[in-house]
Amino acid sequence: MQVLHVCSELFPLLKTGGLADVVGALPAAQIAEGVDARVLIPAYPEIRRGIVETQLVAEVHTFAGFMQLRYGQFNGVGVYLIDAPHLYDRQGSPYHDESQFAYTDNFLRFALLGWVGCELACGLDPFWHPNVVHAHDWHAGLAPAYLAARGRPAKSVFTVHNLAYQGLFQAHHLDQIQLPWSFFNMHGMEFHGQISYLKAGLFFADHITAVSPTYAREITLPEYGCGMEGLLRQRQLEGRLSGILNGVDAEIWDPSHDTLLNATYTRDTLDNKAENKRQLQVAMGLKIDDKVPIFTVVSRLTSQKGLDLVLEALPGLLEQGGQLVLLGAGDAALQQGFLAAAAEHPGQVGVQIGYHEAFSHRIMGGADVIMVPSRFEPCGLTQLYGLKYGTLPLVRRTGGLADTVNDSSLENLADGIASGFMFEDSNAWSLLRAIRRAFVLWSRPSLWRFVQRQAMAMDFSWQVAARDYRDLYQRLM
Numbered sequence: 173m174q175v176l177h178v179c180s181e182l183f184p185l186l187k188t189g190g191l192a193d194v195v196g197a198l199p200a201a202q203i204a205e206g207v208d209a210r211v212l213i214p215a216y217p218e219i220r221r222g223i224v225e226t227q228l229v230a231e232v233h234t235f236a237g238f239m240q241l242r243y244g245q246f247n248g249v250g251v252y253l254i255d256a257p258h259l260y261d262r263q264g265s266p267y268h269d270e271s272q273f274a275y276t277d278n279f280l281r282f283a284l285l286g287w288v289g290c291e292l293a294c295g296l297d298p299f300w301h302p303n304v305v306h307a308h309d310w311h312a313g314l315a316p317a318y319l320a321a322r323g324r325p326a327k328s329v330f331t332v333h334n335l336a337y338q339g340l341f342q343a344h345h346l347d348q349i350q351l352p353w354s355f356f357n358m359h360g361m362e363f364h365g366q367i368s369y370l371k372a373g374l375f376f377a378d379h380i381t382a383v384s385p386t387y388a389r390e391i392t393l394p395e396y397g398c399g400m401e402g403l404l405r406q407r408q409l410e411g412r413l414s415g416i417l418n419g420v421d422a423e424i425w426d427p428s429h430d431t432l433l434n435a436t437y438t439r440d441t442l443d444n445k446a447e448n449k450r451q452l453q454v455a456m457g458l459k460i461d462d463k464v465p466i467f468t469v470v471s472r473l474t475s476q477k478g479l480d481l482v483l484e485a486l487p488g489l490l491e492q493g494g495q496l497v498l499l500g501a502g503d504a505a506l507q508q509g510f511l512a513a514a515a516e517h518p519g520q521v522g523v524q525i526g527y528h529e530a531f532s533h534r535i536m537g538g539a540d541v542i543m544v545p546s547r548f549e550p551c552g553l554t555q556l557y558g559l560k561y562g563t564l565p566l567v568r569r570t571g572g573l574a575d576t577v578n579d580s581s582l583e584n585l586a587d588g589i590a591s592g593f594m595f596e597d598s599n600a601w602s603l604l605r606a607i608r609r610a611f612v613l614w615s616r617p618s619l620w621r622f623v624q625r626q627a628m629a630m631d632f633s634w635q636v637a638a639r640d641y642r643d644l645y646q647r648l649m
Contacts, residue, residue, distance in 0.1 A: 173645055174304035175199075176252075176326075178289035180266050180282070180311035182213055184529070185222035185246070188265055189472070190418070191309055191333045194383070197421040198641070199249045207642055210300070212289055214260040214281070215242065215253040218632055223251055229297050235350045236284040241286075241296060243351035252297075254288050266311075279341040282369060283349035286314030293319060293326035295641035302326050304645045308525050310339030313373030317351055317361060320376040327648040330377035332370075333399045334550050335391050336476070339369030350566045352585050363399065375404055378648055380413045381641075383551035384572030388415030395549055415577055416641060418551040419634035420560055425533075427561045432533035439628040440623060445537065452538030457521025458495050465614045466495045468563070469534050471556055473502030473510075478545035478568060483509045485607060492611050498523045499535055529617070536561045541610055546631035547598050549573050555592070558630050562624040565592035566606055574631065580613055580623055591627040 181187055183196030199209035211485055226244035229252070237258040246530045254260070259281045267278065275281065276334065283333040288296070289305050306329045307315040316328040322390045343366060346356055356362045361372035374380055382388035390396040392405045392413075407413040420597040427436045428447075437444035446462055457530045468491060471477045483506070486496060498510050498521075509524055524531065536542070544559035551572030555565035559576070567573035578584050579594040594615075595606040613620050 173206075173304070173642070173649070174300065174302045174643060175202065175210070175304045175306055176289060176292055177209065177211045177306050177308065178251050178285060178306040178312040178315045178537035179211065179213055181220065182211065182246070182251070186216055186218040186319045188267075190349075190383075190492060190551065191335075193421070193553055194418055195308060196247075196331070196604035197419065197634045200247060202641065203418070205635065205638045205642055206637070207645070210250040210252065210302070212252040212254070212285070212287060212292065214266070215255040215257075216260050216266055216442075217262075217556060219253060222246060223253065224252060232291075232296075234284060234287065235348060236287075236301070239284065239288075242296070245497045252288075253556045254284060257638075259284065259440070268535060271470045272372065273507050278352075279345045279349065279367070282339065282416050283314050286312055286316075287318050288351075290322055291317035303649060304329060305375055306331065306375060306541065306641075306647050307335045307377070308555065310337055310368075310370035310373065313339055313369035314349070314351070315373070316376035316378075317355060317558060317603060321355070325332065327379075327645070329381060329644065330373035330649070331380050331381045331383065332374075332382075332387075332550065333383055334394070335340065335400060336369070336548075338363070338398065340366045341369070343367055369489070371403070374400060374407070377486065377610045378412070379644060380404070381416045381644070382413070384419050384575045385415035385417065386574045387415055388550075388552045389572040390548070414644070415575075416637055416644070417572060417632070418553060418556070419637045420553070420556045420632050423561055425536075425557050425600075427537055428620060430533055430537065432478055432530050433537040434534070437562075439562065442624060445562060446455065448534065448538035449540070450538075452497065453495070455534070456497050456524070457518065458522050459519040460578075464493050464495055465540040465610065466497055466538065467543055467566070467610075468497040468535050469470075469500060469543050470498075470535055471500045471544070473500045473506040475503070476547055478547050478603075479597060480509075481545050481598065481600045482543060483513065486513055486521070486606045488604045489607050490517055490607070494520075494607070494611070496521045496643040498534055499527065499532060501526050532587060536563055539563050540568050540614070541593075544573055545595075545603050546569070546570060546573065552576070559591060559627040560634070562628050564623060564627060565609070566610055567594055568594065568598060569594050569596050576630075580609065583621070585619070590624060591630060592623075611631075
């Protein structure tokens with residue numbers, strides 16, 4: 173079985189969010205399960221620097237200009253690069269310039285990505301063509317549409333990593349991207365008078381997956397559906413929508429051999445975690461005290477992530493003796509709020525604006541509680557890293573957070589399945605109650621250690637997801 177992943181990010185070469193982690197790990201896990209998986213991605217500068225040795229596969233004059241298709245290897249996975257410098261050789265992120273303005277030709281840049289995914293299924297590489305084209309998020313949403321327009325030469329799977337990002341463009345671009353106008357209607361890729369690359373993926377794909385079972389159910393509801401809930405409910409009734417939980421790459425995230433930690437540890441040597449905590453307190457200017465719990469946030473600073481609730485609940489957390497470490501960037505008001513809290517509470521609050529992959533590992537190894545109070549969360553990877561590192565997640569019951577964390581209720585403690593803390597309502601009072609329960613468990617060290625060990629024993633490996641996707645592909649074929 174030959175599978176092509178069509179995407180716009182690839183960890184560790186280019187990352188703006190969890191999508192990169194998925195595409196950086198899933199194809200390799202699928203290869204280990206016997207699937208011939210490859211990746212298609214634009215040749216951004218970061219990708220070209222990371223995949224130096226490539227061979228020319230094809231040269232094509234397209235609706236988006238001249239391009240070369242090149243092929244190389246990265247971490248044992250075959251990668252096709254769309255080499256079109258006039259579209260992709262830019263500073264800034266894959267989606268916007270250094271001033272945070274979306275590129276005006278994004279409609280063209282990502283149409284070409286979907287088009288090449290389809291053309292590979294049609295034989296653009298004479299030596300390899302996929303049976304399944306697996307498109308990820310709106311950037312690749314046109315791949316299923318182009319496949320439909322070409323008579324479906326391969327099966328298509330479209331994975332929703334975050335339904336809130338929809339890839340909306342003016343309708344008059346349809347001629348330029350060479351899709352039939354018959355596709356531009358309510359039963360197609362039209363969304364409130366615009367082209368939606370996301371809806372194209374949802375409508376034309378043979379199967380839709382979300383990155384957790386709970387998120388797959390949530391997006392059929394108005395609260396989470398972002399206007400797509402009617403279509404998604406229909407797909408659910410047809411048996412064409414399912415949830416497959418993301419995994420954790422154990423090569424990168426494992427405290428037993430994580431070279432970024434000050435001290436490695438396992439669930440049987442958890443005492444070694446204390447050195448990481450001490451070093452984290454030193455690095456963030458906190459009072460060095462192993463008796464107080466460190467709560468942490470490692471996140472984009474956005475309303476979606478519920479971090480305004482953390483600011484609101486912070487006085488209560490500090491009154492109970494806790495410390496807070498935050499690593500992230502995003503909304504200016506949230507950044508200022510956390511920086512002000514750090515200035516007001518020296519020794520108790522440490523804040524670093526920005527994102528540093530290495531430092532995120534040291535935080536995960538040194539903190540005691542990782543907070544993910546999201547208003548919605550398709551899957552979430554941060555809480556999975558927390559479980560793996562014995563840093564107990566404190567999460568809101570939504571999306572993948574609900575699927576991966578078992579609340580430390582009396583019943584779950586008695587059954588030996590507790591792995592963190594969960595709250596229901598998206599408000600500071602509900603969050604504070606969960607923080608209070610974390611302090612109660614912290615006051616019983618042997619019970620805390622028991623829950624840590626339980627959390628670290630949970631299996632969220634990519635092998636589980638790889639088998640689920642393989643089974644899905646086989647059903648489609």
